[in-house]
Amino acid sequence: MPDKYPAPDSFEVAKTDAEWAAELTPAEYNVIRNKGTERATTGEYDKFYPEKHEGFFVCKACKNPLYSAESKFKSGCGWPAFDKCFKGAVVTNTDNAYGMQRVEIVCAKCGGHLGHVFEGERMTSTNERHCVNSVSVKFQKGPIPEGLEEDKVV
Template sequence: MVQRVEKSDAEWAKELDKTSFQVLRKKGTEPAGTGEYDKFFPKEGHFVCKGCGNPLYSAQSKFNSGCGWPAFDKCYKGALITETDMTFGMKRVEIMCGACDGHLGHVFENEGFTPTMERHCVNSVSVLYKEGPPPTPLEEEKCT
């Protein structure tokens, strides 16, 4: 079970840089192709929520989709929560950190990039890369 992290907007604003706060807490999006992890493909390690440090994705689940944002096809079990997002006149699946509800990006399905048929399109400013495995072994799964 993921440990919940609850903070006020003022606390988040104090801890996060302006762009990360706008994306994680206000559901913003960084411009395509600008994120530090878009073309970063480590062989080992994992990615955590930049807001709370919750482990989200293994480096092995990251792939090059060419979409302009980091893409993952699996997440750690229980790491994410999803909601239907109807902004911009379309139906999308929003992905958020399961510990702090921070906005990560959106899931796109059935595109055929990987066997899971999922592409988690994640904002680089929402995550941090960590070398090595997560502190405790975590199982990966298809997330939606």
């Protein structure tokens, strides 16, 4: 999967570290801005399964719509898992941290760290698992905003 990560100053929502720190909780700031992670099975949305047409998930930092309730699935990985996102909602970056190579996913609007995407596990028809930190997203009840379509990241 090629990098699609734009320069940090090219995101639509650009704020200083101080502005982000004032708006986010310390846990949210650590994950969203410092690319941290929450402990497995501790997140609010790990075992949260809304009805398919009940709502959608947005970026906690900028409210950008990311995932439909329908795209969430039970993967057993300990974090919320989605098999597709709204077109153009996330961008990818190669993450070489911790001695391994993974594909990082960030919000396309603010650059906030969401988690990582894994391919080839055959858990769903898209063959993708977006492993997302609960503190990076917020569930919104209601209809999906008009004009949004879902797709794989690749």
